[in-house]
Amino acid sequence: MFDYERYKTPRKIVLLLLALALAWLGGREFTELRTMKETVVVSDAFTKMVMLSDYFPPIKGTGVDTPVYIYDSGVPGGSMFYLGGTHPYEPATQLSAYLMMENIKVEKGRVFICPHANMSASTVGMLGNAYPKFLHVETAFGPKPYRIGDRNTSPLDQWPDPFTYVHYPSGQNLDYTDARNLNRTYPGRPDGNLTEQLTFAIMELNRKENITLFVDAHEASLMYPVVSTYVAHDRALDMAMMASMELSATEFPMKCEASPKNLRGLSHRDAGDYCDSLVILMETPEPFIDRVAGKITEKLMMDGKDEFLQTAAEHGLLFTDYDISVGCPMWDRVGRHLSGALAMIRQMNDFLMEPEKELRLSFPNYSDLKEHGLGHFLNDPSKADPAKVFLN
Numbered sequence: 219m220f221d222y223e224r225y226k227t228p229r230k231i232v233l234l235l236l237a238l239a240l241a242w243l244g245g246r247e248f249t250e251l252r253t254m255k256e257t258v259v260v261s262d263a264f265t266k267m268v269m270l271s272d273y274f275p276p277i278k279g280t281g282v283d284t285p286v287y288i289y290d291s292g293v294p295g296g297s298m299f300y301l302g303g304t305h306p307y308e309p310a311t312q313l314s315a316y317l318m319m320e321n322i323k324v325e326k327g328r329v330f331i332c333p334h335a336n337m338s339a340s341t342v343g344m345l346g347n348a349y350p351k352f353l354h355v356e357t358a359f360g361p362k363p364y365r366i367g368d369r370n371t372s373p374l375d376q377w378p379d380p381f382t383y384v385h386y387p388s389g390q391n392l393d394y395t396d397a398r399n400l401n402r403t404y405p406g407r408p409d410g411n412l413t414e415q416l417t418f419a420i421m422e423l424n425r426k427e428n429i430t431l432f433v434d435a436h437e438a439s440l441m442y443p444v445v446s447t448y449v450a451h452d453r454a455l456d457m458a459m460m461a462s463m464e465l466s467a468t469e470f471p472m473k474c475e476a477s478p479k480n481l482r483g484l485s486h487r488d489a490g491d492y493c494d495s496l497v498i499l500m501e502t503p504e505p506f507i508d509r510v511a512g513k514i515t516e517k518l519m520m521d522g523k524d525e526f527l528q529t530a531a532e533h534g535l536l537f538t539d540y541d542i543s544v545g546c547p548m549w550d551r552v553g554r555h556l557s558g559a560l561a562m563i564r565q566m567n568d569f570l571m572e573p574e575k576e577l578r579l580s581f582p583n584y585s586d587l588k589e590h591g592l593g594h595f596l597n598d599p600s601k602a603d604p605a606k607v608f609l610n
């Protein structure tokens with residue numbers, strides 16, 4: 219019979235060392251994601267970089283403070299604030315912000331771009347979901363890495379979660395994890411939790427800079443009805459309707475929905491209600507976050523080809539067109555965001571017909587990315603003027 223008392227201490231030491239080795243291996247991966255920096259080479263139209271905390275100092279030095287890049291034409295006109303990375307596990311949003319930042323030209327008005335709206339959420343993976351830490355965009359100077367983060371603020375920056383998240387100021391009860399969800403905490407509050415303070419800082423930028431158009435970029439699963447869609451706040455609805463018709467007729471199918479009045483905390487509802495900006499949210503199809511998809515790999519993130527989604531499409535279960543021979547490649551999703559913003563700006567200029575709110579700018583659109591690919595529009599940081607290279 220086995221004597222459990224024999225070698226008890228050495229056995230405990232071996233098990234402890236084994237546990238420490240596993241913790242070290244896991245911890246190394248978490249640290250890698252938390253400390254990795256993305257590079258961006260800003261275009262000649264770049265004016266200056268500020269921190270979001272310049273608009274609300276209490277978030278300075280916290281995990282949610284984030285850079286905002288300003289492109290000021292010097293000609294008075296309208297303005298756009300473009301948010302990528304509200305939910306970092308929807309990375310076509312960050313990439314669309316970077317594509318804009320590297321290529322934008324502004325003739326009239328000002329553009330504010332924040333590639334990581336929730337910086338904290340971009341430094342942690344989704345707890346319980348095994349998926350890659352990084353994606354790579356192929357370029358002439360080699361594969362360029364970007365982070366794939368979580369949906370919500372990292373628990374390292376905001377903890378613990380409440381049993382129920384009570385939205386401010388409506389009092390609506392939401393899921394407890396929504397206390398860390400940037401797109402459930404609008405309009406935010408100065409003395410709220412860290413994510414509410416982040417939302418408040420974004421709203422302060424909208425108010426203090428008198429932003430004409432506020433764009434919140436997202437990606438959605440294909441089984442979610444609000445995919446390939448603009449969701450527009452009341453004041454932006456007519457323009458978004460026209461933009462969706464324009465896009466559907468020329469580049470790709472894009473739906474448009476009115477922001478529901480009784481679903482609180484979302485940018486297209488509570489950002490629009492608490493500042494003067496026209497507010498839209500955009501959703502592209504991202505197979506990577508569908509529950510029915512197969513292996514959650516970097517390949518799936520980049521080409522969006524999945525046989526289970528094809529089967530779902532054949533059974534009419536998806537809310538967007540899907541063909542596995544095409545998939546939902548990253549260039550397509552980034553291009554949709556770029557053309558989505560451009561179409562909205564065109565409609566805004568036509569609808570408002572106010573020279574002081576007019577915005578004239580250009581950056582690559584869907585057709586440009588279809589022709590040349592994504593990497594073509596990214597510049598090599600090692601060959602660029604160091605004053606134009608930023609780390610995020």
Ligand SMILES: [Zn+2]
Nearest residue numbers: 305308436437
């Ligand atoms: Zn989202």
